[in-house]
Amino acid sequence: MVYKKYERHIPVCLECGDQIRYGRADKKFCCDECRTRNYNDKARKSRASKRRVMNALSRNYEILDNLIKADVDSADMLSLASMGFMPSFMTSFRKCGKHDECSCFDIRYIMTGTRIYSISKIENFD
Numbered sequence: 001m002v003y004k005k006y007e008r009h010i011p012v013c014l015e016c017g018d019q020i021r022y023g024r025a026d027k028k029f030c031c032d033e034c035r036t037r038n039y040n041d042k043a044r045k046s047r048a049s050k051r052r053v054m055n056a057l058s059r060n061y062e063i064l065d066n067l068i069k070a071d072v073d074s075a076d077m078l079s080l081a082s083m084g085f086m087p088s089f090m091t092s093f094r095k096c097g098k099h100d101e102c103s104c105f106d107i108r109y110i111m112t113g114t115r116i117y118s119i120s121k122i123e124n125f126d
């Protein structure tokens with residue numbers, strides 16, 4: 001007769017990797033310190049990624065705003081890229097007929113693969 005040894009699955013702490021030898025089977029951390037550290041790391045990463053997006057949007061906005069102030073309503077992607085414009089960051093997007101209409105806060109523009117044009121302020125933007 002063969003007796004199979006019963007092997008209990010021992011969970012490991014998501015923060016330090018130590019085995020969690022007691023407590024509920026779905027426990028994720030070995031101690032409060034690990035739980036807190038994990039929460040703080042996640043919160044810090046989340047804040048950092050929001051900051052990156054907000055910085056990109058602010059930079060784009062400043063570039064677009066400067067173009068409007070200079071009476072320029074169109075620019076090619078290469079020039080925009082050299083100014084630091086990041087085309088994938090915008091606050092809204094919609095297909096408008098054959099065009100891709102984008103906006104960065106209260107500035108609207110149409111984007112193609114090679115340029116943006118019709119850069120203008122949205123009237124009555126709230």
Ligand SMILES: [Zn+2]
Pocket residue numbers: 013014015016017018029030031034
């Ligand atoms: Zn731990």
